Amino acid sequence: MVKQTIQIFARVKPPVRKHQQGIYSIDEDEKLIPSLEIILPRDLADGFVNNKRESYKFKFQRIFDQDANQETIFENIAKPVAGSVLAGYNGTIFAYGQTGSGKTFTITGGAERYSDRGIIPRTLSYIFEQLQKDSSRMYTTHISYLEIYNECGYDLLDPRHEASSLDDLPKVTILEDPDQNIHLKNLTLHQATTEEEALNLLFLGDTNRMIAEVINFSLKEPGSATVRHRVAKTGVGEAKYINLSLHYLEQVIIALSEKHRSHIPYRNSMMTSVLRDSLGGNCMTTMIATLSLEKRNLDESISTCRFAQRVALIKNEAILNEEIDPRLVIKRLQKEIQELKDELAMVTGEQRTEALTEAELFQLEKLITSFLEDQDPESRLEVGADMRKVQHCFHHLKKLLNDKKILGNNTVSSESKDQDCQEPLKEEEYRKLRDILKQRDNEISILSEVRTNQRGRHVA
Template identity: 65%
Template structure:
């Protein structure tokens, strides 16, 4: 928070005739002094107690020969720097009609050196934007005109084709926090200085200007040129929003002196009334014991609520015409400036979190927590990565390495296959970089996605063949066991038959004779074993066929 009073400066309008009714002293350490000398009028008589000397203090007084560049360097540049830092700023010009307010704020059209505070401030800000590459700046511009206590948008495209009465009015809306919002006032984005200057020229073209006895091109309305600035560091959710009001107030007219009538008289009444309400607000703010500030009396004071006693760093320029006929109005302007200098503002750094970036960050955090939970619960995947998944992971790793943001994350999900693959890919990249390039130390290129796919397919085929061989080995072992069982069964049958034959041979050796020999030859163990051997040979042939 920065607490400071409203900064006041004085500027003297150049005159064609030399005059000795004022003097300027800028050498004082506490500020500059402007002194007016008003000689007594003998027509009032010899006894005349009228004051002759008026002395006012300013931060600095710009005399008639001062150029626009010096005015900008002393007044607008410090306010622009504070706006870049994130504080609100306001510069407004106050003075009599024809005292040089519009020339100071907007500038003249004859020479390039006559540019005012607004175009010079725009040039300075966009130059600073281009120099500071570590920040992202976004600017929007609005241009409000207050004419006869009615607000109009000077950047409305219908301004030239429609009557002023047919244009939509800018309405003041107030939220529960007493913040002012302007309805029907457009915000135009400007990416560079040229677009911003075009918006300024468009608004000046639509502004109400008339010829009066005091000024050939008198502005008949209050105009507020506002630049909304948003500053953010890339990747950060914190941003700073600030606004800069550049206000050109309409000049006060003394009707008895100017002799206005008709529409000009109506305009003068509204101008003087709004300036009167502005002075009431200034007086109320300068008094410490006042609890109520009449901001709502006029639209001008409602819009400038923050600038007057609020969250803003405000600067006022008091413009004065030092002709003898305008001395009273110049002294009145200086008195108003002295009251303004008593007002103290409390400027706060406008820093906040970007809702969009904050939501995106929270979504990433939720996704990360979900992935961590999935890994802790043991939800894993099996199988090999597909070619599409590998290419996608390579793209993610490349984008992760190319992103300059140190807070960027490589989100792979709760899949250890992808995590391990990315680790191996990063390891290969680091090894290639250490070896001085992409080729490996032996001259071979690092494996591509196609080569990795071929190796994966070969590994799958080898695995499949191993499974087939294991299956065949199991079949062969089963057949061998079957053969052993058949062989054992055949041997048991031969032994049983041999025992039976031997018993019969002992009991009836003589009775059998030679007639039993053929039978014994047919049922002999040699013939039985020969039959079983044939079946075993058939089983072996089947095993060989299956193994092929």
Template identity: 80%
Template sequence: VPRDLADGFVNNKRESYKFKFQKIFDQEAKQDAVFESIAKPVAECALAGYNGTIFAYGQTGSGKTFTITGGAERYSDRGIIPRTLSYIFQHLEKDSSKVYTTHVSYLEIYNECGYDLLDPRHEASKLEDLPKVTIMEDPDQNIHLKNLSLQQATNEEEALNLLFLGDTNRMIAETPMNQASTRSHCIFTIHISSKEPGSATVRRSKLHLVDLAGSERVAKTGVGGQLLTEAKYINLSLHYLEQVIIALAEKHRSHIPYRNSMMTSVLRDSLGGNCMTTMIATLSLEKRNIDESISTCRFAQRVALIKNEAVLNEEIDPRLMIIQLKKVIHELKDELAMVTREQRREELTPEELLQLDELIKRFLDDPDPESTLDVGADMRKVKHSFNYLKVYVERNLAGLRNVWRTDMDLRNSCKIRNKTLTELKGMLKGYQVEGVIERTGSYRNWSAEVICM
């Protein structure tokens, strides 16, 4: 940075700065390239069950909101949030191996107060009349946000409508640095839960997409009144964010000042915990903004020193766990009743009887000789199984008896017929020997009929 008093800053020491980044996009970079390189890997991790965060940091007018949300003029100007929603829901439609549930929340932090951007009362009420989002902390130091709604989105269209609704409610003002400057920090969060059919294990993940307000010196903006108050709160919250980043970068630091501001409290997991975090540093190319650009790069270098350890977020669904525990208790009661020979007085329900009959029927229809019938330790089920088998055997035996009787009748009929035939043949032979046939021609016809039989 050469010495130049005309631009309003003096630097007598350094003439060059060097910073290291994982990726650099120039002013010609397209939104799809930014998404593929930055947001897509984090979205894939969120789908796999890991928490993720992407946040943009930089001075007013450097392109944070354009990068995160996008422009409204062309479809190709869509930012990270709408492209991430498209990618996630396309993946959910293709993956039929799991049952997915998605919810969306949109938090605005304005003058260090939280507001729900998806609150339907936004349009008809003043900002100060709306319920403020407050931070609650449980014994495990998990953060919960009161008065922040969680809206379910079953498809991409519903999610985008929620995004557009929140964007229309954001605090935007014209400043000397930017015609449409966002005067608040906004956190768009996608909550994803997935479960395999029949499994009690649920994976829950959340993806924070954060658009921070502009960071610049108040003197340079030349604002006053309400805009000055907003700028002070913005810079104060960013200052606390920087303090947290510095503390996290120090290995032996015992205390991290998360509670200093609402934003650092909400992003506690994202900054130094169970999360995969990506930071986008936006810079202005104008020469008069060099000092702000250097400040942003320095902040980014401190963020790069933080090491997060993201873990898979799996838990047991409480409802399914209750069902499984009830089943175990029922089986244990059956085993105890069998050991103690205690008679169960209550009768089996129709549903239990139907399930038991289906189980026995499958066992009887199974051609495998080594198949077994397991009805548990419930003597009521054992007795019902024996009764079912008794009726089954009796029904089959009755059918066999009818078949046997029919067969015996046929056999007896054949025996009688054969006996009659033999006798007639013998009689005919006797008549032939005595010469009866020769004397009476009528016998000749009769014998022919007998032989034909």
């Protein structure tokens, strides 16, 4: 179990217009904890007496200024989370910020240049690169893509998406099991065996999202990695639903940051329900606060930073996800049951009468060959308690012995023509086979005597 608070990072978006000096500064204190200071310029309209607060300071794990590229963001923020996912933990990365602050660019990336790829495509590439390096394990990777729009969930990878509008698709609904685990009904999982297949699914989901003319909350699951980013504003008609979702998200954050709070209102919205594990649950979670620090956006940027400070107080407990493969358990139990049946058959004398299959015969003869070739004097021929297999081993050994004798006689006959090339026969191999046969004959005699005595007791 790994206990840690949610990691918070800040990313400053380059301004559309020329940067206004003095609006913010980035410092590191004596503890090497980066801090962002946002400075509010004085407004002359307020007169000579200005009692407004002039600066705000916020702390983050790291602050990425305007010149930070996509590779730097991935290496420092997303790569550690992806590494935890490959180790077996749940992972979440989500971006939070005002409209136009760079959430989509950070998470998904830009389409103009390859270097503008965002966290999701880079994470997919990194995961598949690591899986190819590890040939000792078997991995399966599935992708899903969820959009939350007007408090309804939609599967952006639904195969009917091209021929339907959003409203015609089946809604993704939330189900909760007795252990309070969240399950998303009607959200499809698509297996991706290569990086190309995964990126194609990402492109399909992004295309369907653009067709719907919304930029909302999305969910990406490369393997067990989960990368999510927040809903963005899409228009006047949808703004009230987005603001309501953010209101419920803030309620959850406030409740989690307060000590001794017994009830956390996850169920108030679909977004908070989906993020339940990511916020205060079983997950390694990271938040990126995207900031547009132009003068007209300072109020919302301060609000975003305040939200991030509350998020930083939330503690998650990430548990290593391990489970036993039921197929392997069933296979092992079936083998144990068969061995017990064979032993019971030997004790009771009720032997199985059906013939061994070709596969069973082949396996037995393969075991005999390995046994004879093994130079270890302590090696044993393990065929179980099935008398059919024991008898077949005797017959096969006898056949091998007879074939060896015939081959030996032919060799002697042919080599007598050339005395210089004659070699003495190896009696040691014959003696070994004879000892094995004698030992097995004794075992059969003992078993037969046991069986006779048991039958005699039954008759008496």
